[in-house]
Amino acid sequence: MSAEVQNYQSAGNPCRQCMPLGASWAFKGVKGCIPVLHGSQGCATYIRRYMISHFREPIDIASSSFDETTVIFGGQENLEKAVLNVFNQYRPDIIGIATTCLSETIGDDIDRFVRELKKNQPGLCTLVPVSTPSYQGTQEEGFHRTIYALVKNLAGAGEVHAGEGPALNFFLPMITPADIRWIKDITKAMKGRAVVLPDISETLDGGLWEEYNAIPPGGTDQEEIKSLHLSEASVELGTVLPDDWRPGYWLQKQHGLPNLQAALPLGVDATDHFMKLLEDVLDCPVPPEFMEIRSRLTDAYADAHKYLYGKKVVLFGDTSTVEALYRFTSEIGMNPVFCFTGSPSGILKKAIEKLGTPPVSTTAPLVMEDCDFGDAEGIIEEMNPDMLIGNSKGYKIARKLDIPLLRVGFPIHDRFGASRQRMLGYSGTLNLLDQIVNMLLEKKQSDSDIGYTYI
Ligand code: SF4
Known part of the structure; x- marks a missing residue:
């Protein structure tokens, strides 16, 4: 075996999480819903751990708990048991069932299992299956597939009522x-x-509960x-x-x-x-209280310009966050030199190509998909950026290369308040702008021998 093959690593600190994590996130946003992962217990445990340390909330995710026999003979019986257990213990309105690498690899037909379960157990709650083989994509793909499955299974089904107001x-x-x-x-x-x-x-x-709720x-x-x-x-x-x-x-x-x-x-x-x-x-104007902050924000752009102009920044995480950050950092005069994501979807490259080169630069940014932190580290070292913006998995590179890291996106495991981070709208933008400027000022201050107190 050649040395190259021997030293090959399939991923070095991946910049992605798994598809059923995105599915669980989506199911957690549906009232009275409990996610069940069809596969081994480890999948549910890893996802619970990741989500709990980001959101700091209780996260219940059930599993059909595969063992050696299930892997050989299929997981239909286990899934039925898991669904009935969850139904009897939680009395949910919906059970969302997402597949995992293992159940997909052995070829379990989740749609058929759910059809038969509904037929055999007519008193059950709503069941929504979704196929999420993690080797095909990331948490983002799992998230979007789940929303799509919820809409396709439920929209227009049964008795419908239009709520009040448009x-x-x-x-x-x-x-x-x-x-x-x-x-x-x-x-x-x-x-x-x-x-x-x-x-x-x-x-x-959520807030503190007066009494225990099985489902938040x-x-x-x-x-x-x-x-x-x-x-x-x-x-x-x-x-x-x-x-x-x-x-x-x-x-x-x-x-x-x-x-x-x-x-x-x-x-x-x-x-x-x-x-x-x-x-x-x-057909309604935006209320003044939402517009007043726009002029404060543009004033802050002008004030921040001297700190931000031409500063090189590396952006990473899921494609929607990186695209939004690319637009924003270009708008405030920074130079986003390198954007990467673990998603192999091809969406980020297309999106950034469409947005074009940032105004402060004559060179298009480097955009990498299906990229891990192992690949990214050498590139970041060579580019020597002023800051990194992305999730907390970039911390090792930030620490090693002594580059400030602003934590945005998912997961954030080493800072507090990830759920309450605001970056949308004029007010959210102002919040993010302040954080970026202050991080650059802090770096300048701590690197200086003089110890500026006025920057
Ligand atoms: S085995 Fe697949 S589905 Fe399970 S945690 Fe790992 S990547 Fe996710």
Whole structure:
């Protein structure tokens, strides 16, 4: 065996998590829903650990608990037992069933299992299956596939009721509970009703309970999902996804519902577009309290310019976050030189190519997909950027190369308050801008022999 083959590593500290993690995140944003992972217990344990240390909330995820026999004879019996156990213990409204690498590899037909389970156990709650083989993609793919499965299985099914006021369906990438609350607040202030799927604003960032709840309160109601096709329109925010991950596209095709697309509202330009979209579709001006902060933000852009102009930044994480950060850091005069993601989808490259070279640079950024931190480290060392923006898995590189790391995205395991991070809208943008400038100032101050107290 050649030395090259002997030393080959398939991944060195991957910049991705697994597909069923994204599925669990999405199911956690549905009211009364418990996720069941069809596979070995380790998958559920790893995902619970990751989500608990990011959100700092209790996260129940069940497993069909494969063993050697299941791997040979198939997991149908185990899945039935798992679903019945979960139903009897939690009395959920929905059980979301996501496959894992193992059940996909042995070829378990999850759709057939669920069809037969529904037939044999007519008193069960709603069951929604989704195929999430993690070797095909990342948490993002799992997340979007799950939203799509929820809409396809439930929208227009059974008795439907239009709620009060004009409703907008929001299909969002994996953003924070605090940013979801902002989207709901602004829609409400414009006399609309935001149906956010998934809505983790309470389920993964709740308050103290007076008494124990087996399932945390909050989440998108199943009745709302059934009535999605009766809304005014769907709004898909973030990167443009393939058609078979896009619930807004499906609702348009099946029910003729208008489907609008926009960038995540991070930065002045993207937020202006988002506000205009809301004004047009809800036929209501943006209330002054949401606009006042725009002028404070543009003033802060002017003040921050001397600290930010031309500063080299490396962006990494999921594709929607990296795309939004690329727009924003380009808008504030920074130079995003290197963007990478663990997702192999091809979406990030296309999105950044479309956005073009940042105004402060004549060179297009390096964009890498299916990239891990092992590959990224040498490139970052060579580029010698002023800062990194991404999740806390970049910490080892940041520490080794002595480059400041601003934690944004998922997972954040070494800082507090990830659920309450705001970066959307004028107010969220201002919050992120302040953090970036202060991080650069802190670095300059701590590197200096003089010990500036006035920068
Ligand atoms: S990558 Fe596959 S085996 Fe590993 S936790 Fe995810 S689903 Fe389970």
